[in-house]
Amino acid sequence: MTASLPPIASFTGAIEFIFSEQTSNVTGGKKVGGFEQAVELTLKQLEVTALALALALVVALPLGLYLGHRGRGEVVLVGLANAGRALPELALIALVAALIGIGLVPVTIALAVLGIPPIVSNAYVGVRQVDPAAVDAARGMGMSEMAIIRKVELPLAISTVMGGVRSATIAIVATATIAPLAGVVTLGDFIINASIYGEDGRLAGAILVALLALFLEGALALLQRRLTSDGLKVKTA
Amino acid sequence: MISPVLFAAGGEVGGDFFRERTSDTLPCQAQTDQPFCFDWARENIDRFGTPTVQHLELVVISVMIGFALAFALALLAHRNTWLRTPLLAATGILYTIPSIAFFFLLLPVTGIGKDTAIVALAAYTLQIIYRNTMLGLENVPSSAKEAARGMGYTDRQILWRVELPLAVPEIVAGLRVAIVSTVAIATLAVFIGGGGLGTQIYGGGNLTFPTSVFIALAIVVLMAMAFHIALLVAQRFLTPWRKARVA
Numbered sequence: 359m360t361a362s363l364p365p366i367a368s369f370t371g372a373i374e375f376i377f378s379e380q381t382s383n384v385t386g387g388k389k390v391g392g393f394e395q396a397v398e399l400t401l402k403q404l405e406v407t408a409l410a411l412a413l414a415l416v417v418a419l420p421l422g423l424y425l426g427h428r429g430r431g432e433v434v435l436v437g438l439a440n441a442g443r444a445l446p447e448l449a450l451i452a453l454v455a456a457l458i459g460i461g462l463v464p465v466t467i468a469l470a471v472l473g474i475p476p477i478v479s480n481a482y483v484g485v486r487q488v489d490p491a492a493v494d495a496a497r498g499m500g501m502s503e504m505a506i507i508r509k510v511e512l513p514l515a516i517s518t519v520m521g522g523v524r525s526a527t528i529a530i531v532a533t534a535t536i537a538p539l540a541g542v543v544t545l546g547d548f549i550i551n552a553s554i555y556g557e558d559g560r561l562a563g564a565i566l567v568a569l570l571a572l573f574l575e576g577a578l579a580l581l582q583r584r585l586t587s588d589g590l591k592v593k594t595a
Numbered sequence: 596m597i598s599p600v601l602f603a604a605g606g607e608v609g610g611d612f613f614r615e616r617t618s619d620t621l622p623c624q625a626q627t628d629q630p631f632c633f634d635w636a637r638e639n640i641d642r643f644g645t646p647t648v649q650h651l652e653l654v655v656i657s658v659m660i661g662f663a664l665a666f667a668l669a670l671l672a673h674r675n676t677w678l679r680t681p682l683l684a685a686t687g688i689l690y691t692i693p694s695i696a697f698f699f700l701l702l703p704v705t706g707i708g709k710d711t712a713i714v715a716l717a718a719y720t721l722q723i724i725y726r727n728t729m730l731g732l733e734n735v736p737s738s739a740k741e742a743a744r745g746m747g748y749t750d751r752q753i754l755w756r757v758e759l760p761l762a763v764p765e766i767v768a769g770l771r772v773a774i775v776s777t778v779a780i781a782t783l784a785v786f787i788g789g790g791g792l793g794t795q796i797y798g799g800g801n802l803t804f805p806t807s808v809f810i811a812l813a814i815v816v817l818m819a820m821a822f823h824i825a826l827l828v829a830q831r832f833l834t835p836w837r838k839a840r841v842a
Contacts, residue, residue, distance in 0.1 A: 365703035443775045444819035446782040449812040452796050456805045457630055532693030536783075539802055549699055549786070564699035568692040575691045 372561035380558065390555050391548075391562065400566060403544035407531045407574070409466045414473030414526055419519070422481025426515075427507050429486065435479050442475025447533040451540050460541030468540070469533055473526035480522025484515030513587055520582040527578060531571050545570065632806040640810070642795070647814055649709070649790035653781045654818070657713045658774050661720030666766075668721070669728035670754070682725065690722035694780050698787040712789030716781060720773040727769025731762025760834070767830040771823055778819040782811070 374380075379392035425431045454468040488511050496510045512519065535546035548555045548563025555563070583591075665686070672678040692700070697715040705711040735758045743757045759766075785793030795811040796803060 368703035440775065440823065441816075443772065444779050444816050444823075446779040446793075446796075446812060446815050448782040448785070448793055448796050449808050449815065452802045452808045453805060453812070455802055456808065528691055528693075532695070535693055535695050539797070546695070549695060560699055561703065564696040564702075567696035568700060571691050571693050571696070572688065575687075 368557065368561055369565075371558035372565055375555070375558040375562040376566065380556065391559055396545075396562070396566060399543060399545045399547060399563075400570060402542065403531065403534050403537075403546070403567070403570060406462065406465060406469065406534050406537060406542055406544060407527070409462075410469030410530045410534070411473055411523075411527055413466060413470035414477055414530070415523070417470070418474040418477035418526075419481055422478040422519075422522075423485055423507050423512060425478075426482040426485025427503065427511060432482070435482050439475050439479040442472065445472065447472060447529070448536060451533065451536050455540035462542055465534075465537050465540050465542045469530045469537075472529045472533055476525035476529070477519075477522045480525070481515070481519050484518030484522075485511045487518065488514045514590070516585050516587075517582065517590075520578065520585065524575060524578045524582075527574055528571060531567075531574055535567050630805050631809055632804075635806050636810060639807075643792070643810060643814060646790060646792045646794050646811075647818075650778075650781055650792045650815070650818065653709060653712055653716065653784055653789060653791050654774065654777050654822075657716035657781075658720055658770070658777055660713065661717040661773060661777075662724055662770060664717070665721045665724035666728060669725050669732070672725075672729060673732050673754075673758075679729065683722075683729075686722035686725050689718040694719055695783050695786055698783070698789075702787065707788040709784065709789040711787050712781070712784035712791075715787075716777050716784075719780065720777060723773040723776070724766075724769045727765045727772075728762065731765030731769075732758055734765065735761045763833045764830060764837075767826055767833070771826045774822045774826065775819045778815055778822060782815060 375391040376396045377393050379389040379395075381389060422435075425435065450468050450471065451465070454464045458464040458467075485507075492510055492514060493506055496506045501509065534542075534544050535549065537544045538547040538550050545563050545566050548559045549567070552560040668682050668686070672682050689697075694715050697718065698711055701711045701714055705714060739757055739761060740753055743753045748756065781789075781791050782793035782796060784791045785797050792811045792815055796808050802808070
């Protein structure tokens with residue numbers, strides 16, 4: 359019974375940290391934590407995640423759809439997907455901070471780089487898996503190649519495409535946690551600068567980051583359901 | 596900005612990084628416009644030995660645990676269909692929680708050090724391996740199972756002699772993705788005092804200078820490639836009846 363007490367006590371302290379300000383151990387009794395700061399850092403993390411995801415989508419989605427449509431570049435994309443997975447986010451943030459600089463713009467670019475490989479490769483795979491008969495039918499109806507991509511291939515490939523977007527989002531929001539190392543003060547600040555926020559703050563940061571990631575994943579899963587056409591739902595259900 | 600807690604947690608590698616660096620500063624270290632300092636790299640390459648071994652240890656142990664668990668869960672769900680969706684959701688939650696948050700959620704229970712890192716990294720791999728194993732088992736043609744049943748195989752024999760061998764490509768593909776991702780994510784173990792190559796990127800509460808980051812990055816990428824190739828070769832040996840499919 360006593361053995362399980364310390365973990366519970368730590369979690370109680372962390373919850374308290376989220377909702378009410380505490381006096382920091384350092385920096386001359388400055389107040390840290392509290393609901394306002396928790397919301398502020400959560401919004402910052404959401405902001406940098408959204409910006410990076412948007413940038414990754416703008417670059418990766420058209421590229422993946424186009425390459426899938428043309429059936430080109432598979433070897434390069436497989437390599438890119440593997441390289442993307444092998445890229446350590448800590449090193450990426452460190453190099454961006456050292457060589458490009460700190461702040462919102464370099465961090466957004468670094469996070470977008472992490473999001474691009476899963477989006478490109480999933481868009482490619484999704485489009486390749488579309489029944490060629492559907493594409494031929496669309497072409498026979500006189501649709502332009504652009505219209506085929508937008509109105510036939512993308513809707514039919516949506517679950518695979520969204521799978522890539524979800525992987526990208528998870529990678530980006532996770533890495534946004536270490537963004538304070540490059541000058542963007544996200545929820546990760548509670549975790550990384552534990553000397554300022556204390557152990558309660560660190561655990562509070564971990565809880566908030568985990569909840570934020572789960573929230574985003576849930577929201578994207580809902581979005582995916584909304585984007586999937588009813589005809590496809592009947593088939594899979 | 597230097598956190599005493601993380602400084603202690605970061606291990607000796609991060610700690611003496613700055614001490615040595617200030618004691619004998621090489622000319623090219625002072626030149627900030629030069630991204631890579633070859634003189635430093637030549638003199639300090641030994642310092643990457645221990646972190647590399649620690650990193651390997653983190654990856655191998657956590658992926659082994661993750662594989663054993665996920666494989667067992669997949670076999671369980673294969674037999675009990677109702678378990679499939681709840682297990683997919685549960686492993687999905689573990690996969691979604693960012694590793695660095697997971698480390699500190701576990702901290703009150705497992706404490707500072709590599710154990711916490713291993714638990715979090717293993718939890719991360721579950722979803723990838725579970726999903727691919729299930730996919731592999733589902734993709735086994737029913738004709739192969741029926742033929743085995745016609746030959747008098749029991750359910751257990753069908754699983755181990757027909758279904759699992761035919762699912763090897765998907766299972767190994769899952770293992771490959773899991774291990775390559777873990778090699779990269781294990782750099783974050785530095786935050787929980789788990790050692791590894793992350794100590795050469797983020798030491799003593801600060802980011803290290805680019806040369807060190809580049810070397811650590813190169814070792815991580817080479818390690819990931821080595822695992823990737825080793826598993827492709829293993830797959831070829833495990834499925835002698837087909838050519839290894841590149842996925």
